[in-house]
Amino acid sequence: MFFDFASFLPRAVMQGIPLLYGSTGEILTEKSGNLNLGIPGIMYVGGICGVVGAFFYEQAVPAAEMNGILAIGIPMVCSLLGSLLMGLLYCLLTVTLRANQNVTGLAMTTFGVGIGNFFGGSLIKLTGSEVPSIALSTTSAYFSKSLPFAAKCGWFGQIFLSYGFLAYLAILLALLASYFLKHTRPGLHLRAVGESASTADAAGINVTKYKYLATCIGSMIAGLGGLYYVMDYASGVWSNNAFGDRGWLAIALVIFTIWRPNVSVLASILFGGFYILYLYIPTGTNLAIKELYKMLPYVVTLAVLIIVSLRKKREDQPPASLGLSFFREER
Amino acid sequence: MNKKQSLFHIAKRDTLPWYKSFAIRGCAILLALVVCAVVTMLLTGENPVNIFATIFKGAFGSARKSWVTFQNLAVLLGISLAVTPAFKMRFWNIGAEGQVLIGCLATAACMICLADKLPNAVLILVSLAAALAAGALWGFLPAFFKAKWNTNETLFTLMMNYIATQLAAFFIIVWEVPKGAGKIGIINQGTEAGWLPVVGGQKYLLVILVVAVLTVFMYIYLNYSKHGYEIAVVGESQRTASYAGIKVERVIVRTMVLSGAVCGLMGLLLTAGTDHTLTTTIVGGRGFTAVMVSWMAKFNPIIMIFTSLLLVVLGRGASEISSTFGLNQSFSDILTGIILFFIIGSEFFITYQVSLRKSGKKEA
Numbered sequence: 001m002f003f004d005f006a007s008f009l010p011r012a013v014m015q016g017i018p019l020l021y022g023s024t025g026e027i028l029t030e031k032s033g034n035l036n037l038g039i040p041g042i043m044y045v046g047g048i049c050g051v052v053g054a055f056f057y058e059q060a061v062p063a064a065e066m067n068g069i070l071a072i073g074i075p076m077v078c079s080l081l082g083s084l085l086m087g088l089l090y091c092l093l094t095v096t097l098r099a100n101q102n103v104t105g106l107a108m109t110t111f112g113v114g115i116g117n118f119f120g121g122s123l124i125k126l127t128g129s130e131v132p133s134i135a136l137s138t139t140s141a142y143f144s145k146s147l148p149f150a151a152k153c154g155w156f157g158q159i160f161l162s163y164g165f166l167a168y169l170a171i172l173l174a175l176l177a178s179y180f181l182k183h184t185r186p187g188l189h190l191r192a193v194g195e196s197a198s199t200a201d202a203a204g205i206n207v208t209k210y211k212y213l214a215t216c217i218g219s220m221i222a223g224l225g226g227l228y229y230v231m232d233y234a235s236g237v238w239s240n241n242a243f244g245d246r247g248w249l250a251i252a253l254v255i256f257t258i259w260r261p262n263v264s265v266l267a268s269i270l271f272g273g274f275y276i277l278y279l280y281i282p283t284g285t286n287l288a289i290k291e292l293y294k295m296l297p298y299v300v301t302l303a304v305l306i307i308v309s310l311r312k313k314r315e316d317q318p319p320a321s322l323g324l325s326f327f328r329e330e331r
Numbered sequence: 332m333n334k335k336q337s338l339f340h341i342a343k344r345d346t347l348p349w350y351k352s353f354a355i356r357g358c359a360i361l362l363a364l365v366v367c368a369v370v371t372m373l374l375t376g377e378n379p380v381n382i383f384a385t386i387f388k389g390a391f392g393s394a395r396k397s398w399v400t401f402q403n404l405a406v407l408l409g410i411s412l413a414v415t416p417a418f419k420m421r422f423w424n425i426g427a428e429g430q431v432l433i434g435c436l437a438t439a440a441c442m443i444c445l446a447d448k449l450p451n452a453v454l455i456l457v458s459l460a461a462a463l464a465a466g467a468l469w470g471f472l473p474a475f476f477k478a479k480w481n482t483n484e485t486l487f488t489l490m491m492n493y494i495a496t497q498l499a500a501f502f503i504i505v506w507e508v509p510k511g512a513g514k515i516g517i518i519n520q521g522t523e524a525g526w527l528p529v530v531g532g533q534k535y536l537l538v539i540l541v542v543a544v545l546t547v548f549m550y551i552y553l554n555y556s557k558h559g560y561e562i563a564v565v566g567e568s569q570r571t572a573s574y575a576g577i578k579v580e581r582v583i584v585r586t587m588v589l590s591g592a593v594c595g596l597m598g599l600l601l602t603a604g605t606d607h608t609l610t611t612t613i614v615g616g617r618g619f620t621a622v623m624v625s626w627m628a629k630f631n632p633i634i635m636i637f638t639s640l641l642l643v644v645l646g647r648g649a650s651e652i653s654s655t656f657g658l659n660q661s662f663s664d665i666l667t668g669i670i671l672f673f674i675i676g677s678e679f680f681i682t683y684q685v686s687l688r689k690s691g692k693k694e695a
Contacts, residue, residue, distance in 0.1 A: 035485065093672065097675075097676050099676065099679065100678075102425065103671075103675060104675055106425065106619050107623060107675060109619070110616070110620070110667055110668050111668025111671070112668075114661045114662070114664025114665040114668055115664075116661075117659060118661040118664070118665055121658075121661065125657055125658065248489060248493070251489070255486050287504050288501050288502075289501075291497050291501040292501050295493070295494055298497070299490075302490045302491075305482055305490070306476055309480045309482040309483070312480075
């Protein structure tokens with residue numbers, strides 16, 4: 001072994017969880033035929049809404065009297081609401097108003113990242129409170145609390161049990177989404193909508209309802225990725241642009257897993273590993289090489305994208321009507 | 332019929348006369364500005380008139396500010412022009428960010444490695460060729476795979492952005508000055524080797540002139556040339572195009588190479604013309620904004636001048652507001668987002684006609 005695997009793997013998992021949330025949400029969305037390029041923005045909004053909720057709760061109640069359920073519940077509800085609103089906005093524009101999905105998605109990303117950085121940077125000034133920076137360590141402690149016996153289980157505990165509850169929720173959601181898409185009737189309907197909306201419509205499926213539901217639920221799941229990042233990974237400290245390009249990486253992950261949330265569980269950890277691999281590879285004094293290692297996730301995704309299109313296997317293709325809006329009276 | 336009917340009936344419109352569609356867009360922009368003003372008012376407590384005055388002051392308050400505004404306008408417009416031919420072909424290239432950055436990287440490479448080996452004029456020509464080639468390559472790759480194997484171009488170009496970013500990050504550390512600083516700083520500050528000449532005593536004038544020429548060129552290319560016609564046909568229907576004897580694959584690759592090369596040119600203008608440096612954020616998201624500028628203008632280069640002006644003025648104004656009130660610089664992203672949402676939404680009312688259903692029963 002060249003490097004310390006027991007410390008590498010948990011960090012790869014922690015990097016991977018936000019990506020897993022993002023990709024699960026985006027897979028659900030894309031299965032309905034909506035290519036939501038607003039995911040990076042939605043993840044920012046999910047993060048900042050959670051921060052705002054936690055911030056007000058921490059301001060209102062002294063740390064000693066904080067209630068565990070409220071400390072977790074308030075940020076989570078805020079985060080879900082924020083990303084739900086973003087999902088609704090996207091649906092209103094692309095499904096009801098039939099706008100171009102690429103343009104809407106990019107606008108949502110600009111807007112969402114703007115909201116995140118603006119409120120992250122100005123929250124203290126706007127509320128006129130006297131804290132130097134947003135550091136929600138008390139709330140974060142609730143979020144990142146791991147099982148009490150994890151520390152006693154040695155390497156097993158470190159690799160499998162050392163995470164906060166949101167990490168396990170991410171895996172659970174991914175598996176549920178996978179089951180939903182493959183083995184349930186609504187899942188079949190959803191895939192039908194994404195493959196050919198007019199065929200689905202002819203079969204009596206309510207296309208608008210499926211598109212709205214899939215996109216909004218997808219957005220809410222993706223938003224949790226932002227929440228996990230701030231509250232657990234970053235220990236409750238919001239710094240502008242720290243979330244970086246993880247949203248785009250989540251979209252890359254969707255292609256990499258060829259639209260399968262269950263594959264995404266392992267793939268997100270692999271991507272998380274790629275993301276931090278440069279920290280573990282001994283490069284000596286040549287720091288520049290590290291930047292090339294950071295390119296890995298994108299190059300690998302590109303390779304998968306090309307290979308999938310070369311093989312032309314039908315079950316590996318993107319949903320056929322991905323990116324197109326549906327208008328019943330159009331032939 | 333027992334089935335519940337929706338309250339509205341939506342049908343496709345015939346093409347609207349231009350003044351009506353402009354009136355709809357104008358209303359959307361006005362509404363958006365009102366919403367922007369309300370949001371700003373809620374956050375700063377200032378009255379709307381002052382807010383718009385501040386925005387205007389931020390964009391045109393002094394000669395220097397106006398020049399910066401026009402330089403920003405030129406860069407955004409240039410990148411928007413670059414992505415337009417591909418969009419007209421319905422090739423969703425969202426990789427302008429990477430194509431410009433790789434142009435910047437190629438320019439910086441020439442400026443750093445060849446500065447003391449070539450005379451200045453030759454150096455600039457070599458940089459130009461390198462930037463064009465690098466941008467063209469970044470456009471060629473996704474187009475080639477799209478044409479040959481129908482690889483999804485949106486996702487391909489997106490990945491190419493990050494490959495360009497990391498390449499730039501790699502070379503920034505290779506060339507960093509001083510060692511360990513993690514950045515390049517101003518390239519050839521003493522000798523000014525490889526810097527584009529300053530025209531008319533104004534640092535930004537050259538960029539503006541180049542983009543003005545580019546606008547006219549692109550307008551003619553898209554509307555009055557055989558290539559432009561082929562692009563339009565391929566965009567409308569690939570089958571019609573191949574039936575008419577247009578080689579679709581060749582048009583796709585050719586158009587994207589052109590798109591990428593123009594992006595590369597913008598990279599040259601940024602690195603050799605105004606900024607004289609290379610950072611991973613030198614393009615600053617304008618590759619993505621350009622997509623929206625181009626789309627809002629319905630791919631018309633002349634209208635693009637106004638859509639990019641709107642976004643640039645708003646952006647500069649918003650940063651003036653945020654510095655006046657001590658708010659975060661990202662405020663402009665929020666305002667940009669609001670304006671975009673309204674314009675995107677307004678397109679619906681141009682393409683479709685909404686009427687109230689009089690009575691469900693009679694109609695059935």
